[in-house]
Amino acid sequence: MPGYNGKFSGRDGTRKVNSSMAAKTATAVKKVRELTEEEILKAPEKDYMNEAQLAFFKKKLIELRDQLLQNADDTGEHLRENEITTDPSDRATLEEEYTLELRTRDRERKLLKKVEKSLRMIDDGSYGWCEETGEPIGVPRLIARPTATLSLEAQERRERVQKLYGD
Secondary structure, eight states, rough: OOOOOOOOOSSSBBOOOHHHHHHHHHHHHHOOOOHHHHHHHHOOOTTOOOOOHHHHHHHHHHHHEEEEEEHHHHHHHHHSSSOOOOOHHHHHHHHHHHHHHHHHHHHHHHHHHHHHHHHHHHHHHHTTBBBOOOOOOHHHHHHHTOOOOSSSSHHHHHHHHHHHHOO
């Protein structure tokens, strides 16, 4: 048997692997050192969207998602509090505050969809790459707007077209 070194232990000829050593190795591979924003900005281009950078952006997106969900819960609680006012001016002010809060939540709901899409893109390996051109979006742009799906140039082109022809 080629390569036989006398250390096979299974009846089917497979090698017995030290399970605790394999578990330690798997844990070491999964454990990625968390980078800071400064480290990511200083990273060379060849490291673009490596495992550590993806972990940084995934953490940032998860924190943003959690914050948006918490805001939605807070709004729900606030709107369920029924303040009874008899003064028409106070009632109008209250209605305006509710309207503004609901408008803000609607914007956050749309942002939440973009956050979920970005998290899926991290999982499928397409995060950080322009959807139109396939070029890198760029770390500074992703730090400023982690849900960006277009490079700066592609976004500017899209905005010029929208300005000329409308939506």
